[in-house]
Amino acid sequence: MSLAFIHISILCFLLVTVLAIVRMRDLLAVVMLLSIYSLLSACFFVVMDAVDVAFTEAAVGIGISTLLLLSTLALTKRFERPHRTEPVLALFLVLTTGALLVYGTLQMPPFGSASAPAHQHVAAYYIEQSFLDTGIANMVTSVLASYRGYDTLGELMVIFTAGIGVLALLELKTDTKVSRKTEIPAPMAAHHILRIVSKMLIPFILMFALYVQFHGDFGPGGGFQAGVIFSSAIVLYTMVFGLDAALKVISFAWLRFFAALGGLVFGATGVLALVSGKNFLDYHALAEDPIRAQHLGVLLVEVGVGITVAAVIILVFMSFTRQMAENGKA
Amino acid sequence: MNILESFNYWIVMALMMCGLYIMIAQGNLIKKIVGLTIFQTSVFIFYISMAKVTGATAPIIKEGLELYSNPLPHVLILTAIVVGISTTALALALVIRIRQAYGTIEEDEIRAKDRLE
Amino acid sequence: MDILYLLSLLCLSLGCLCNLIAGIGIIRFPDFYSRMHAAGISDVTGAGLILIGLMLQSDWSTTLSKLILILLFTLLTSPTISYTLANTAVKAKYKAKAKDNSKWQKDMEAK
Numbered sequence: 350m351s352l353a354f355i356h357i358s359i360l361c362f363l364l365v366t367v368l369a370i371v372r373m374r375d376l377l378a379v380v381m382l383l384s385i386y387s388l389l390s391a392c393f394f395v396v397m398d399a400v401d402v403a404f405t406e407a408a409v410g411i412g413i414s415t416l417l418l419l420s421t422l423a424l425t426k427r428f429e430r431p432h433r434t435e436p437v438l439a440l441f442l443v444l445t446t447g448a449l450l451v452y453g454t455l456q457m458p459p460f461g462s463a464s465a466p467a468h469q470h471v472a473a474y475y476i477e478q479s480f481l482d483t484g485i486a487n488m489v490t491s492v493l494a495s496y497r498g499y500d501t502l503g504e505l506m507v508i509f510t511a512g513i514g515v516l517a518l519l520e521l522k523t524d525t526k527v528s529r530k531t532e533i534p535a536p537m538a539a540h541h542i543l544r545i546v547s548k549m550l551i552p553f554i555l556m557f558a559l560y561v562q563f564h565g566d567f568g569p570g571g572g573f574q575a576g577v578i579f580s581s582a583i584v585l586y587t588m589v590f591g592l593d594a595a596l597k598v599i600s601f602a603w604l605r606f607f608a609a610l611g612g613l614v615f616g617a618t619g620v621l622a623l624v625s626g627k628n629f630l631d632y633h634a635l636a637e638d639p640i641r642a643q644h645l646g647v648l649l650v651e652v653g654v655g656i657t658v659a660a661v662i663i664l665v666f667m668s669f670t671r672q673m674a675e676n677g678k679a
Numbered sequence: 680m681n682i683l684e685s686f687n688y689w690i691v692m693a694l695m696m697c698g699l700y701i702m703i704a705q706g707n708l709i710k711k712i713v714g715l716t717i718f719q720t721s722v723f724i725f726y727i728s729m730a731k732v733t734g735a736t737a738p739i740i741k742e743g744l745e746l747y748s749n750p751l752p753h754v755l756i757l758t759a760i761v762v763g764i765s766t767t768a769l770a771l772a773l774v775i776r777i778r779q780a781y782g783t784i785e786e787d788e789i790r791a792k793d794r795l796e
Numbered sequence: 797m798d799i800l801y802l803l804s805l806l807c808l809s810l811g812c813l814c815n816l817i818a819g820i821g822i823i824r825f826p827d828f829y830s831r832m833h834a835a836g837i838s839d840v841t842g843a844g845l846i847l848i849g850l851m852l853q854s855d856w857s858t859t860l861s862k863l864i865l866i867l868l869f870t871l872l873t874s875p876t877i878s879y880t881l882a883n884t885a886v887k888a889k890y891k892a893k894a895k896d897n898s899k900w901q902k903d904m905e906a907k
Contacts (some may be wrong), residue, residue, distance in 0.1 A: 360690040367697045376709055383713055388722050398737045398748040402756050409764045421771040425778045429707040430785050432786045439704035449697040454688040461733035472751045480740050488750040490739040504758045511765030515772040536792055538882050546876045566745055665768045
């Protein structure tokens with residue numbers, strides 16, 4: 350009963366946050382409220398036993414999403430222009446759709462029941478058999494990387510495409526008035542204590558990213574979370590020490606190479622299985638012992654995912670930062 | 680029909696509708712992207728609520744534990760979170776370029792400028 | 797009952813109380829700098845006490861070492877965040893809404 354109290358109160362906080370976002374005109378406050386919304390969602394996911402999802406939502410929603418929105422806000426206006434008329438039609442549409450959806454949920458099985466249709470068939474097979482088939486304790490990792498590995502390849506390609514899209518939009522400039530080698534000042538160089546603490550913490554953040562990457566078999570973790578944490582360390586370095594110093598650490602060319610390398614590793618694992626005469630992404634082609642083969646396959650696939658996700662997020666953030674620098678000059 | 684049984688789903692519908700309202704009724708492009716993010720996250724909450732089994736634990740196999748929550752929606756939502764952030768990143772890059780091309784990010788001002796040309 | 801259990805109960809309650817006080821402070825204080833002060837309480841005291849309460853409940857295991865690392869990380873980063881926010885506000889010449897601002901303003905103009 351007390352658990353019900355916790356998740357009902359989290360959901361009520363979520364609703365209050367969203368109602369505040371609807372009414373606010375200051376976009377900086379809206380972005381901060383959105384990160385609070387993501388934090389509350391991550392807490393809700395922990396209460397619902399979805400620890401991997403909570404980890405990813407905390408890293409992606411609170412860290413990367415807020416960062417990119419704030420970078421865009423720095424390039425555009427902070428305040429939203431108020432609307433002249435009350436959008437009655439939109440309100441009517443929203444209320445009607447909401448009523449229809451609530452009517453649809455009346456037929457759903459009660460919350461938490463073990464006999465709901467969603468828990469039969471394939472999910473029951475995964476819970477019973479995944480440790481015997483793959484030897485991996487974290488069922489989410491085994492389903493993500495082994496049973497449904499093909500979907501994960503598609504997801505990797507989605508994030509790679511987003512990286513290409515951002516590069517195509519922001520980095521292909523035909524006018525070369527502003528030289529690309531101008532000194533771009535660090536946004537947060539004046540905060541001395543932040544510089545010192547960042548210097549102390551960045552190695553540990555990178556090490557934690559590697560820990561999360563390879564610990565995904567035994568606990569919450571995996572390629573996506575590790576890629577996001579790795580990129581957040583590099584982003585912190587960029588913000589405190591400047592874009593030029595960060596580009597000396599890892600240049601744009603290397604970032605583009607790594608973004609493609611991750612997808613290549615993933616695809617190569619699949620093609621290796623094809624070449625050996627088995628199906629695409631059938632890990633039994635990688636080793637003799639089936640459990641070892643599954644472990645090896647999941648390792649390769651997660652490494653590919655981690656590399657691409659990290660490279661794409663750093664790439665997107667650095668493109669945005671370059672826009673800020675060029676805006677500052679122009 | 681116990682309120683406790685369906686409370687999760689109703690709140691999720693309310694969140695989804697707030698996100699939809701922001702996307703269609705408010706003119707600022709960044710606010711629209713925020714509305715899209717709210718909509719997506721409310722769908723995640725819906726799926727994860729469906730995956731929970733009362734009295735179960737996280738789907739990580741441990742000695743002595745028998746009942747686990749359903750791992751399949753967790754996998755789907757993990758993919759969905761990553762797709763959501765990719766969409767947001769690309770949409771924000773588009774907003775930056777629109778701002779550079781039109782000088783504004785309010786939807787009606789962009790339409791007016793398009794009509795003038 | 798166990799003395800560790802009672803101590804952990806005390807720490808957790810105090811931590812929740814600190815967070816509640818900080819939350820009331822953030823809403824009720826008049827301007828940015830005093831709200832920062834209230835937020836700092838929840839960052840360090842509130843989170844720290846809750847973590848210590850959880851540490852007292854776990855035996856000598858990896859959970860305890862992970863909680864110690866989290867506490868160290870929080871103690872290192874939360875004051876840095878408060879400092880960075882306050883420093884940004886000062887550099888942007890954000891004025892405090894105090895009753896008598898004149899001395900503060902003279903110090904700011906002198907810098």
